[in-house]
Structures are given as C-alpha cells and as structure tokens.
Amino acid sequence: MQSWPAPDVPRLPGRGQPLRLRDTASSRIRPTEPGPTARMYVCGITPYDATHLGHAATYLAFDLVNRVWRDAGHDVHYVQNVTDIDDPLLERALRDQDDWMVLGMRETALFREDMTALRVLPPRDYIGAVESIPEVVALVEKLLAGDVAYRLDDGSDDIYFDVSTAPRFGSESNLSHEAMLAFFGERGGDPDRAGKRNRLDPHLWRGARPGEPSWESSLGPGRPGWHIECTAIALDRLGMSFDVQGGGSDLTFPHHEMSAVHAESVTGEEPFARHYVHAGMIGLDGSKMSKSRGNLVFVSRLRGDRVDPMAIRTALLSGHYRADRSWTADLLDAAQARLDRWRAAVASPAGPPAEDLLAGVRRLLADDLDTVGALAAVDRWAEDALTLGGDDPAAPPVVQDILDALLGIAV
Ligand code: ZN
Helix, strand or coil, rough: CCCCCCCCCCCCCCCCCCCCEECCCCEEECCCCCCCCCEEEECCCCCCCCCCCHHHHCCCCCCCCHHHCCCHHCCCEEEEEEECCHHHHHHHHHHCCCCCHHHHEEEEEEEEHHHHCCCCCCEEEEEEEHHHHHHHHHHHHHHCCCCCCCECCCCCCEECCHHHHHHCCCCCCCCHHHHHHHHHHHHCCCCCCCCCCCCCCEEEEEEECCCCEECCCCCCEEEEEEEHHHHHHHHHHHCCCEEEEEEEEHHHHHHHHHHHHHHHHHHCCCCCCCEEEEECCEEEEECCCCCCCCCEEEHHHHCCCCCCCCHHHHHHHHCCCCCEEECHHHHHHHHHHHHHHHHHHCCCCECCCCHHHHHHHHHHECCCCCCCHHHHHHHHHHEEEHHHCCCCCCCCHHHHHHHHHCCCCCC
C-alpha cells in the first residue's frame, strides 16, 4: 500500500541518548538496544471509521520513538499494517449499505491525510491485510504442519491456533486466565465457539461465509485472522526479535499476545518483539471515548473546523503517552496558547542559548518519552526569551529545529 509523504526532519547538533521505554511483558522501563537499524512494528487501523484522537495519540507516541531513535543515530525500519478486511469493516459496510472495499479505501485515505497533517513520519512499509493474504496462508500452513493449528470438525474451513501448545502464552500480557477470557470475548474472540480445543484459541483463517468476501487458497476459501495478519507482516519485513511492537493498551490482549505466540510457534525462536509498548486511551471530558457511546472526536473533523493540527499534536503530547487521559476544549485552547508563545519566542531575533534546552529535551524524551517534562522545558526557554530576552541569534532557529525534529511540532 502507498504510505504518506514524509515531512523533513531537521538535523540537530550532536546526538541524542539511548531510548528507554516501558515494556509491558517485563513491567519495567528498560533500554531499547537497537542495532544500526532500529525495527518497529505498530498495529494500524481497521479502516471502517475516521481517525479519532485515541488513534492519533497512539501514532504520535510511536512517532516520537522513531524520532528519538533517529536523533540517536539509528536508521529506523518502521512497519505498519492496515486491517482492510475484518468483521468491523464488513459490519459497518452492511449497516451503511456501503461497499466494504470502497469504505476501507476511503477511510485509509483519510487516515493518510490526518497523519500527514499531524506530521507523523510514515512507515517504510505500509501493508494491507488483503495484500498480505499469501503470507498469512504460508504461515498457517506451517502452523498446521506443526500441529499447533487445527481445523474444526464441523465442515467449515475455519482454522484455529491451539494456545495450549505455546509455552510462552501469557508472557506478554501477564494476565490471569479470567482476565484473558473477559478481554478475549470483548475484543473479537469467540470463547464459546463449539469444537475448539481451548476457549482462548484465536482463529487464524476464517472460512468463507455466504455474503462475505473470501479468497481462494490452499487452506480453502476464506480470509485471514487479525493476529496472524500482524505476525505475517512483521515477520516478513522485520524478522524475529525486532525492537518495538507498539499499539494502544487495548491491544495488549489478545492481539499482541496472540501475534507473539504465533510467531514464536512458527519460528521456534523468541521473543517476537524485545519491547511491547502500549499507549494509554483518550477519553472525552472524563468518560471513555468509544464508538458505542458515540462520543468519538475525529482528527479530520477538527481539521475541518480549522483547528491547527500542530495544536492537536501539542495537546496530545501534553500528557504522558502511557496515561489514560481526557480530551477537553480547555486542553486544546491551552495547546494553542502554548504554540502561540513558542511561535512568538522563535520569531525573536535572539534568545537565551539553546544548548541546555536541547540536552534537556533529549534526556527527557529518552526517559520513556517524558513529553510533559519536554514541553515544560520549552515553555521555560520561551518564557525567558519573551521576558528576559537573550543575545544568542542562533538560539531561536535551533529551538525551532528541536521542536520540529524531536517533537514533530512545526512552529
Ligand atoms: Zn497488529
């Protein structure tokens, strides 16, 4: 699939620090230790609806990972998928009497526009589920051959993964069996399907149903499961033990757990990813933002209302990426006021030296993406520039580059 255009990233003097991130599997903040090329996979959208602020916050968090690694001298191989065939897409298309494929293309196009407006660095590989079907089929064949996948005995072409065969099942999310069952049922799983070996077994291949799209394959006609889709796309581009597997915290289980055990079963190697990193959820005015409540705030809608995308970006980065937090009108107003002050400060002919700010922002972001601290440090420099002035004419453009390169905020 076509990705979106890359914004320019200014080069900063010196080099950034090694990035430490919280890893869900070990429940610790640990250093990432990428080679010359850092490898990251972030789960993409299912394009049945527009990008809401929760999605945006997640992709902004991993955009900072990308930027901090690049500043530390790494090349970054970033992969993202688009789940352009799955139940939610078909359900929405049916509800709206829409063509599922056109709906997916339309929402994916809007997502690209939103990401471009928010100055998110594009993935190197942007891969759709439909285009990865041959890769999924090859993986499922291997899992069947290894007897860790099985067919149901009901005449369907449905194929499931047997979680009881995976010794590391549970080591990514660290959840109890009861919690797993609850999340599995809420998040696309079918714990009560008759004939499965274990209630938590996820489907790998969904055999053709009347009225649903399906693809011919050696497995029988059908379509890929969601978890194996990400396994296939990640393995074929990044290989095992890539640096960061990312997504919203609602992907911790079952999605990331299942993708990991699929990969570890098929390769006999571990781990799938060295860090599992999860972004918090964004609520609206104190309540959870969800499609069932009908209170989603869409990036495209804000853009349509002439909200500066840099204010959206600044507002979302004003909270820590792991924190569940709320979107409010005040948050957006405060971000716009902050941007206005920063823009006035960097437009000054001279300012206080920027070296300490650069070192400070690098140190804060390298510490599990402390954007709260980083934005406050920029505030202090801007306050000094606007109230006390300064005599370094090189400082304002350097601060402009710090904001752009490390935080993705163009001022
Ligand atoms: Zn995924």
